[in-house]
Amino acid sequence: MLLTIRTDRPQDRKAKISIDNTLWGTLPNGVLLSLYPIPSEQEIDAAEFERLKRLLTERAYSLLLDYLAKQERSTWQCRQNLHKHGFHSGIIAECITTATEARYLDDERFAELLARSLAERRKSRVYAVNKFYEHKIPPATYEPFLGQYFRPQEQREWLLPQIEKLQNRYQALSPYEARTKIIASLYRKGYSLELIQSCLAASELDD
Structure with missing residues (x-):
């Protein structure tokens, strides 16, 4: 497997990690420099790939928890945030699953908070439905809160x-x-x- 490590600019403090020309995410330079030079390109074996994948997953999960600590988020928002950081879809899915199982991420809880917030701001029922649609919240999750907050x-x-x-x-x-x-x-x-x-x-x- 071909490992490529690069930064977009010399002053960047994190580097992009690609395996066989597929971007897997980013890691802080301080973490990478103890393992590989920046920039670099070299062949790695399966064990090295798994080590890098573990580091990337830990980094992605840490960023996800920081993102969730600021306010309640939807699963869709969290996926978009990790995608913005360049993480591979497999790493994103693993982090989302872990956060959901730990109850740090809960679309039902998010839907109720959003419904209550929109009701307090006197938004219409249709406006609320559109907001749920934007967040990819399924009707089965948000409809009970429409009935509760938008009578x-x-x-x-x-x-x-x-x-x-x-x-x-x-x-x-x-x-x-x-x-x-x-x-x-x-x-x-x-x-x-x-x-x-x-x-x-x-x-x-x-x-």
Whole structure:
């Protein structure tokens, strides 16, 4: 197997490790210099490959724990973060599995925290679903939290103050133009047309 070690710039403090022209990840120069010169290219045997793979996995897992220590993350975010550091998909999968088994990484816990945060910020149910989709969270995981944090009555309570604010903003327009702009604005935020029209009707009755 051909081992290639290189840095993108002379001042870089970590080097890229490639085996047979496949990038496996990065290691700090201080770790590598006790084993190989930087840069270098040489043949290695299976035992050396396994030693390097173990070092890379330990490094990737350490970076993953640092990433998770800052705040709750989704599995997708963690995969993307390790991929950004250049780690091989096999190493990423192993680290994700280890962190999940240790409960450091939990998509169900992440989904509940995200749902609660979005509800506190008065986001729409559709907006929340799109956020879960961005994080690759399956419906079976997030749907219970939609029911818990995005109940229809609460959505109405969130929407009515927004309608009042928009009515004040567009009061110089004709009723038809104002209504059209209000509907368009709230629809872009992810509220359903049915809910918007219902709340508009209630608001107009109050007037």
